[in-house]
Amino acid sequence: LFLNVWRPQRAGKYPVMVFIHGGAFxxxxxxxxxxxxxxxxxxxxxxxxxxxxxxxxxxxAHPALTKENSDGLLGNYGIMDQIAAxxxxxxxxxxxxxxxxxxxxxxxxxxxGSVQIxxxxxxxxxxxxxxxxxxxxxxxxxxxxRGDATSAETMGKAWTDSLGLKEATPExxxxxxxxxxxxxxxxxxxxDGKIVTRSPGDYFYxxxxxxxxxxxxxxSDEASLGFNEAVAKGLLGADFAGLxxxxxxxxxxxxxxxxxxxxxxxxxxxxxxxxxxWHAAAGNKxxxxxxxxxxxxxxxKSFGTGHGGEMGYxxxxxxxxxxxDAIDARVSKExxxxxxxxxxxxxxxxxxxxxxxxxxxxxxxxxxxGDKLRAEHLSPDRERAKAASMGPxxxxxxxxxx
Numbered sequence: 577l578f579l580n581v582w583r584p585q586r587a588g589k590y591p592v593m594v595f596i597h598g599g600a601f602x603x604x605x606x607x608x609x610x611x612x613x614x615x616x617x618x619x620x621x622x623x624x625x626x627x628x629x630x631x632x633x634x635x636x637a638h639p640a641l642t643k644e645n646s647d648g649l650l651g652n653y654g655i656m657d658q659i660a661a662x663x664x665x666x667x668x669x670x671x672x673x674x675x676x677x678x679x680x681x682x683x684x685x686x687x688x689g690s691v692q693i694x695x696x697x698x699x700x701x702x703x704x705x706x707x708x709x710x711x712x713x714x715x716x717x718x719x720x721x722r723g724d725a726t727s728a729e730t731m732g733k734a735w736t737d738s739l740g741l742k743e744a745t746p747e748x749x750x751x752x753x754x755x756x757x758x759x760x761x762x763x764x765x766x767x768d769g770k771i772v773t774r775s776p777g778d779y780f781y782x783x784x785x786x787x788x789x790x791x792x793x794x795x796s797d798e799a800s801l802g803f804n805e806a807v808a809k810g811l812l813g814a815d816f817a818g819l820x821x822x823x824x825x826x827x828x829x830x831x832x833x834x835x836x837x838x839x840x841x842x843x844x845x846x847x848x849x850x851x852x853x854w855h856a857a858a859g860n861k862x863x864x865x866x867x868x869x870x871x872x873x874x875x876x877k878s879f880g881t882g883h884g885g886e887m888g889y890x891x892x893x894x895x896x897x898x899x900x901d902a903i904d905a906r907v908s909k910e911x912x913x914x915x916x917x918x919x920x921x922x923x924x925x926x927x928x929x930x931x932x933x934x935x936x937x938x939x940x941x942x943x944x945x946g947d948k949l950r951a952e953h954l955s956p957d958r959e960r961a962k963a964a965s966m967g968p969x970x971x972x973x974x975x976x977x978x
Contacts, residue, residue: 579661580606582613582623583672591919592674594624594665594704596658598685598711598884602631602762615892619916622674624665628657628690633754635763637721637728638736644746651721651728652771654763655697658690659771662703680706680919684887688712688792689765689776692851695786696779697771706922708915709792710890711883714777714847715969721768728766735760767976777847777966778973780854789922791915792852793865793942796880799840805832808839815964822957833879841958842965849940849954850966856935863924864935864942867911872901890915903947911945 584590595611597604606625613623628634634654642650649656666676681704683691688709694700695707722729736744739756765772779785809816816838823834849864856862867886870878888895889908900908914932918924924932930949933941939959944950954962 577627577629577657577660578606579624579626579664580613581669581672582617583674584617584620584622588620588673589670589675590620590622590673591916592622592624592665592669592676592679593915593919594626594662594679594681596626596628596681596683596687596690598683598687599630600762601635601654601686601689601764604630604686610887610893610895611891612893613891616890616912616916619912621916621919622669622672624661624669626658626661628654628661630654630763632735632757632760632763635728635765636732637766637768638732638744638749639722639729640744640746640749642722642729649770650768652765652768655690655693655765655771656699658694659697659700659703662694662700666703677705678920679704680708682708682710682791682915682919683712684710684884685712689716692776692779692785693765693772695788695790696774696776696784698773699771701786704788706789706919707786707791708918709790709848709851710886711794711798711844712776712792712848713844714780714851715843715966716775716777717969717972718764718772718775719766721766728768774976775969775973777851777969778976780851780858781966781970781973783854783858785855785858787858787860789861789863789918790852790855791863791865791918791924792848792855793867794845794848795883795885796866796868796946797840797878797882797885798845799836799879800882800885801840801844803836803839803843805835805839807843808835811839811842811968812964815960819957819961819964822960826955826957837879838961841961846958846962846965847969849942849962852935853938853940857937861922862935863918863932864940865932866942866944868944868946869904869907871898871904873899886911907945907947910949914943914945 606627637651689712719726852864914924932943939953
């Protein structure tokens with residue numbers, strides 16, 4: 577496991593920003609050029625990007641491993657790696673000019689889900705002081721380590737059974753080749769009761785998340801993940817028709833496209849705003865955003881910023897397949913400045929910048945980040961969709977006992 581550190585040229589005591597990459601807990605790395613931290617560090621921060629174990633190497637439970645070490649820390653090895661990296665920061669970041677008492681953890685997609693988990697994980701408390709969640713699903717329901725057909729142990733045993741290890745021992749599991757493990761499919765966090773004690777959004781719903789400042793938001797076209805009308809109907813049931821009509825009326829989109837955007841909102845995007853509402857209601861400074869900037873060559877036929885499309889702007893690194901104009905460059909600077917100010921003080925606002933209102937009560941207030949910066953409130957139809965998006969998850973969370 578490795579991490580990367582960028583620091584300002586001058587000696588000092590700088591805020592620290594620790595980045596957790598995305599990739600569905602199965603792909604990605606900290607060292608890709610997109611995440612080069614030099615431009616952010618030049619503002620006056622120490623930037624750390626971390627690797628963590630992925631797939632079945634990072635998330636794997638099996639009855640044989642549980643039996644061997646029933647009181648141990650089981651299965652969520654990728655989250656343990658993230659915690660170990662934050663512990664490393666606490667021990668060592670002063671040598672790079674970083675302030676161990678002013679650490680912000682930020683992540684995108686699976687990295688945002690990780691941020692939400694870390695805000696509630698007992699072992700991570702006190703290791704960071706601010707958090708930023710970018711395009712993480714706040715309504716996910718993690719499976720338990722054991723107890724039903726979807727549990728992590730059941731899934732793990734089904735996989736080893738498929739390899740012919742129907743009564744696998746810990747020794748046999750450790751002898752598996754890396755190639756077999758990597759080919760074994762994806763791995764995801766689960767509730768183990770020690771490292772991960774709730775689903776990410778449940779920490780906020782139950783008011784057990786760390787009481788620290790938070791920024792949270794999503795991109796304008798999260799539908800790029802592949803959501804469709806069937807997803808919206810499955811999640812909304814009888815509420816679909818009314819919300820669909822309201823989305824068409826507000827957006828002016830064709831019915832098919834409005835259905836896709838509604839699906840993306842309820843399945844993925846708007847739960848972030850529910851998390852923002854809960855965190856603010858618990859007395860924590862919370863700032864929500866929507867990012868809607870598209871590179872110049874894509875604007876004519878784009879529905880908005882796709883999943884992950886904000887990362888080049890944030891780090892100030894233009895992807896090789898894109899071309900930026902002056903508007904793109906300005907948005908990149910503005911976004912990086914907001915993130916840096918939040919990491920430094922817990923408030924993204926600064927002299928001369930568009931005011932970013934904190935979340936207070938519904939409708940959710942947020943900053944629109946695009947070719948123009950605007951403070952806005954969630955529209956009535958999206959407020960209704962936000963409430964509907966959380967119903968199934970809340971039902972499961974309320975019935976579970978951590």
